[in-house]
Amino acid sequence: xxxxxxxxxxxxxxxxxxxxxxxxxxxxxxxxxxxxxxxxxxxxxxxxxxxxxxxxxxxxxxxxxxxxxxxxxxxxxxxxxxxxxxxxxxxxxxxxxxxxxxxxxxxxxxxxxxxxxxxxxxxxxxxxxxxxxxxxxxxxxxxxxxxxxxxxxxxxxxxxxxxxxxxxxxxxxxxxxxxxxxxxxxxxxxxxxxxxxxxxxxxxxxxxxxxxxxxxxxxxxxxxxxxxxxxxxxxxxxxxxxxxxxxxxxxxxxxxxxxxxxxxxxxxxxxxxxxxxxxxxxxxxxxxxxxxxxxxxxxxxxxxxxxxxxxxxxxxxxxxxxxxxxxxxxxxxxxxxxxxxxxxxxxxxxxxxxxxxxxxxxxxxxxxxxxxxxxxxxxxxxxxxxxxxxxxxxxxxxxxxxxxxxxxxxxxxxxxxxxxxxxxxxxxxxxxxxxxx
Amino acid sequence: xxxxxxxxxxxxxxxxxxxxxxxxxxxxxxxxxxxxxxxxxxxxxxxxxxxxxxxxxxxxxxxxxxxxxxxxxxxxxxxxxxxxxxxxxxxxxxxxxxxxxxxxxxxxxxxxxxxxxxxxxxxxxxxxxxxxxxxxxxxxxxxxxxxxxxxxxxxxxxxxxxxxxxxxxxxxxxxxxxxxxxxxxxxxxxxxxxxxxxxxxxxxxxxxxxxxxxxxxxxxxxxxxxxxxxxxxxxxxxxxxxxxxxxxxxxxxxxxxxxxxxxxxxxxxxxxxxxxxxxxxxxxxxxxxxxxxxxxxxxxxxxxxxxxxxxxxxxxxxxxxxxxxxxxxxxxxxxxxxxxxxxxxxxxxxxxxxxxxxxxxxxxxxxxxxxxx
Numbered sequence: 001x002x003x004x005x006x007x008x009x010x011x012x013x014x015x016x017x018x019x020x021x022x023x024x025x026x027x028x029x030x031x032x033x034x035x036x037x038x039x040x041x042x043x044x045x046x047x048x049x050x051x052x053x054x055x056x057x058x059x060x061x062x063x064x065x066x067x068x069x070x071x072x073x074x075x076x077x078x079x080x081x082x083x084x085x086x087x088x089x090x091x092x093x094x095x096x097x098x099x100x101x102x103x104x105x106x107x108x109x110x111x112x113x114x115x116x117x118x119x120x121x122x123x124x125x126x127x128x129x130x131x132x133x134x135x136x137x138x139x140x141x142x143x144x145x146x147x148x149x150x151x152x153x154x155x156x157x158x159x160x161x162x163x164x165x166x167x168x169x170x171x172x173x174x175x176x177x178x179x180x181x182x183x184x185x186x187x188x189x190x191x192x193x194x195x196x197x198x199x200x201x202x203x204x205x206x207x208x209x210x211x212x213x214x215x216x217x218x219x220x221x222x223x224x225x226x227x228x229x230x231x232x233x234x235x236x237x238x239x240x241x242x243x244x245x246x247x248x249x250x251x252x253x254x255x256x257x258x259x260x261x262x263x264x265x266x267x268x269x270x271x272x273x274x275x276x277x278x279x280x281x282x283x284x285x286x287x288x289x290x291x292x293x294x295x296x297x298x299x300x301x302x303x304x305x306x307x308x309x310x311x312x313x314x315x316x317x318x319x320x321x322x323x324x325x326x327x328x329x330x331x332x333x334x335x336x337x338x339x340x341x342x343x344x345x346x347x348x349x350x351x352x353x354x355x356x357x358x359x360x361x362x363x364x365x366x367x368x369x370x371x372x373x374x375x376x377x378x379x380x381x382x383x384x385x386x387x388x389x390x391x392x393x394x395x396x397x398x399x400x401x402x403x404x405x406x407x408x409x410x411x412x413x414x415x416x417x418x419x420x421x422x423x424x425x426x427x428x429x430x431x432x433x434x435x436x437x
Numbered sequence: 438x439x440x441x442x443x444x445x446x447x448x449x450x451x452x453x454x455x456x457x458x459x460x461x462x463x464x465x466x467x468x469x470x471x472x473x474x475x476x477x478x479x480x481x482x483x484x485x486x487x488x489x490x491x492x493x494x495x496x497x498x499x500x501x502x503x504x505x506x507x508x509x510x511x512x513x514x515x516x517x518x519x520x521x522x523x524x525x526x527x528x529x530x531x532x533x534x535x536x537x538x539x540x541x542x543x544x545x546x547x548x549x550x551x552x553x554x555x556x557x558x559x560x561x562x563x564x565x566x567x568x569x570x571x572x573x574x575x576x577x578x579x580x581x582x583x584x585x586x587x588x589x590x591x592x593x594x595x596x597x598x599x600x601x602x603x604x605x606x607x608x609x610x611x612x613x614x615x616x617x618x619x620x621x622x623x624x625x626x627x628x629x630x631x632x633x634x635x636x637x638x639x640x641x642x643x644x645x646x647x648x649x650x651x652x653x654x655x656x657x658x659x660x661x662x663x664x665x666x667x668x669x670x671x672x673x674x675x676x677x678x679x680x681x682x683x684x685x686x687x688x689x690x691x692x693x694x695x696x697x698x699x700x701x702x703x704x705x706x707x708x709x710x711x712x713x714x715x716x717x718x719x720x721x722x723x724x725x726x727x728x729x730x731x732x733x734x735x736x737x738x739x740x741x742x743x744x745x746x747x748x749x750x751x752x753x754x755x756x757x758x759x760x761x762x763x764x765x766x767x768x769x770x771x772x773x774x775x776x777x778x779x780x781x782x783x784x785x786x787x788x789x790x791x792x793x794x795x796x797x798x799x800x801x802x803x804x805x806x807x808x809x810x
Contacts, residue, residue: 090698096737097736128789182699218539225613228539288606299589346676355680357679398674409671416669433693437686
């Protein structure tokens, strides 16, 4: 590691890469190697001169030419300068990419909406490719009239659109014992927030007529894992939605195209993707993903079942390991807060490891069970700091410390770790993931 | 707008109300409890800074939008009699029977059929042991199935024997999702047999015990009483603002960079990352397709060598296969193949892949094993 602030190094690297792109292959390699030496040697002037031709007072080539025309790219993609902003995984977490997880790059997202191509992935049997014309939703069991719906049928029902987060309950679950994820993308990236459009599940249940003895509902996917979860009828009638669109377009295959369930505020696994079947019953099914998995083991050897809600959580997204600080001066600390029980009411931020706190400004939309963005202006003196955020939701629940969670649950429960998170800012501006006592 | 229909009366009232009679600014906090030195129990943060003032006004304005969203959901979900819309077709008993595969702890959903561990042993070794181990010990990071270690130790490994509360869960899961690459391919008798074998590996039934529709629910699993309903919220933190702890007591207990186990190349010291697209473009299209398909469908087994798969880079193993003829190799990959060394599922279990994509992946593996022509 050089002693340059991380952010400044990255700028240099981007410039070097940009310049290198204009050279033939062998020269490019040589240039990159030399450039690195220059950057490491703090010869800022030399390194940046490569791009000076495009800076004031010079006029860059893109101003003296015309660009590509319409529908050169029929479905638009981000600028090539954003190509590093992608979902990423930590390969050793799982045995196979077919049953695995990827993480949303929270460190480079703005506002509260996750772009469709960056929504985190979780599959148990890979992504099925389903022709919507051949997809069916069967609703049966303890109902007056079992029905099979086509996608056209489902899209005729009165629709709703809501902005809600989806979070895997294992988000942060690798850090019960200690800090080991070296990036925000990996500590908190099993989290996304979209505008979801579909039919309230209550509407579908009214249409089939639910029997009085029905208390539970089994939701089942059409994928190769046949994902299945038991959902209590109260939730289904409260705010569950059978979803076919996200952020204005049809669901992405990764998110369940053409149809998925959404249980707002609940662990993501219950929002079954590629939804093909809903069965009403009088008892829970106790399937694999609600017994062997997605149960929370306590120190006494017993385990919590039906642990559905994602409790109040928050994290600072700037600065973070991927986005270090540069020179001392004024910054806005930014972050995200969310609660599966409702709206975020308040977020406090500490820069001294939790000795003192200041209330952050909650920015933009404050919606129930949605990501909520906060910011706090901070004058960084260039010295070490320990940054933390602490969210409070409308029920009055205060995001806990990791010590509190460990005391109540031990370190083997994997799921539902919503503890206050700590970033260490080192002198020089580098940021690392740490745990403190 | 407000005369459109009764449905919108509530919405209009809400809009009018918020426009004409804005609510007084509420303190943005209502924290229920808090105790101890330095704790501010309930009160809102002092609204002295410009940002604090903005919290109140923002929350009030946005609250209106939020209420509209909720109301629109309520309208769409308005109570209606069953069959009101008349959409969809009746699901026939035959249609339901084909899809209704779920099984419950009371045995509801189990089909007729039976099997013993003795009958399941060969099937398990052929279809399951590659990932789960011959004795259910689990290969690599694949799930361990057998074992009775206590759940109170450090990093306990959960198995069917020490953790799963019901045998029905095992039947349901094997039937719906296993074998991993060929879900829903086993007959009901085969599922009974494999389930019996896994229960036998956990010493829960005898080798010759016949598991069937009427006795599976009665198999008592050791951890059947090991679960209780989620009691959260289970911790209470306080909103402390000043002197919440002694700065001298703070110590860093963990630093993630000391382990160095997560990818960081994309944001640290890796200029080559930014130049990657040019490198990809210089490769041939087939190479790119081959690598993509390999990563997606082949790597799971051909990386570590599971299921007798030749490991990419193992030149002799690939040369031997190449010598059968590239067309034979591709056909085996496309159609599936049971060889002496192991089992190759058709297209690695990913049937949506085109034959040409599979061929590109085969070519990619040969090239990276020094076995290309």
